[in-house]
Amino acid sequence: MAYKFRQSSLTKKMLVACAGLFVIIFLPVHLITNLFVLPITPDHEQTFREITHFLATFPVIKIIEIVLMAAIVVHVAYSVILYLQNRRARPVRYKRPGHSEQTPFSRFMIHTGIVLALFIVIHFINFYFIKLGLLPVPEGIENREDFYPMIYRLFSDQYYCIVYIILLIPTGFHLDHAFQSAFQTLGLNHPIYTPIIRVIGHIFAIVITIGFISIPVYFLLTSIPVFHCPIYGTVQYQDL
Numbered sequence: 001m002a003y004k005f006r007q008s009s010l011t012k013k014m015l016v017a018c019a020g021l022f023v024i025i026f027l028p029v030h031l032i033t034n035l036f037v038l039p040i041t042p043d044h045e046q047t048f049r050e051i052t053h054f055l056a057t058f059p060v061i062k063i064i065e066i067v068l069m070a071a072i073v074v075h076v077a078y079s080v081i082l083y084l085q086n087r088r089a090r091p092v093r094y095k096r097p098g099h100s101e102q103t104p105f106s107r108f109m110i111h112t113g114i115v116l117a118l119f120i121v122i123h124f125i126n127f128y129f130i131k132l133g134l135l136p137v138p139e140g141i142e143n144r145e146d147f148y149p150m151i152y153r154l155f156s157d158q159y160y161c162i163v164y165i166i167l168l169i170p171t172g173f174h175l176d177h178a179f180q181s182a183f184q185t186l187g188l189n190h191p192i193y194t195p196i197i198r199v200i201g202h203i204f205a206i207v208i209t210i211g212f213i214s215i216p217v218y219f220l221l222t223s224i225p226v227f228h229c230p231i232y233g234t235v236q237y238q239d240l
């Protein structure tokens, strides 16, 4: 009975890990695409439109998108089931000083996961559900797949910029632990490779989080006509 319980838990953990890794692969592609909203190259707007047009029309991407949505649902559903199962199996949370290998990030995975889920819901309301036709196209935008003006419109609201920045920070914490945890669940537990994966996980989480946060930060800074920077002094909107 206990063996069966452990085995089914392991299967669920594996599903959580595989689905999580699939979402992790999607993130760098998503980040690079969205960075072209910012003036990082002279023809950034055209590059952004070309990439999003390709993503919207290439048939293989449609299949990947369906797998991605399924991965998100599986990851969230089984994470919650495992969390509830663990709580039920061990209702009294005991502390063993010095015996815990938990880090602050691993201890708060369910909490950072809930924030991430909240972010995804807000994010889908802002873009994805509009693309699918589940929500109306915002005023002033003609095409439901034209994300360039949609992003500009959304982040012209400073509150949205701040909401995105705040919600993206726990996302980074979640990613940091998720990366190494997924490999461990899939059986990669090695005296040399595990520390390397842990370092790669830290770098990945930092780069992805700062990368995504840089987008609302840019809009927030350019929306302030004049601000006083401790390093550069007074900076005007047109200086940025």
Ligand code: HEM
Pocket (backbone or CB within 6 Å): 030, 034, 052, 055, 056, 065, 068, 123, 127, 128, 131, 147, 151, 164, 168, 171, 212, 213, 215, 216
């Ligand atoms: C400031 C940061 C971000 C911006 C500007 C942004 C922008 C977008 C846009 C425009 C879309 C619609 C694209 C489409 O449906 O073809 C989209 C979809 C999506 N975003 Fe983001 N995104 C950001 C951060 C994130 C983060 C951090 C995650 C995950 C943790 C995420 C997950 C998704 C997913 C799963 C979809 C739907 C799949 C897709 O259509 O590509 N996004 N995002």
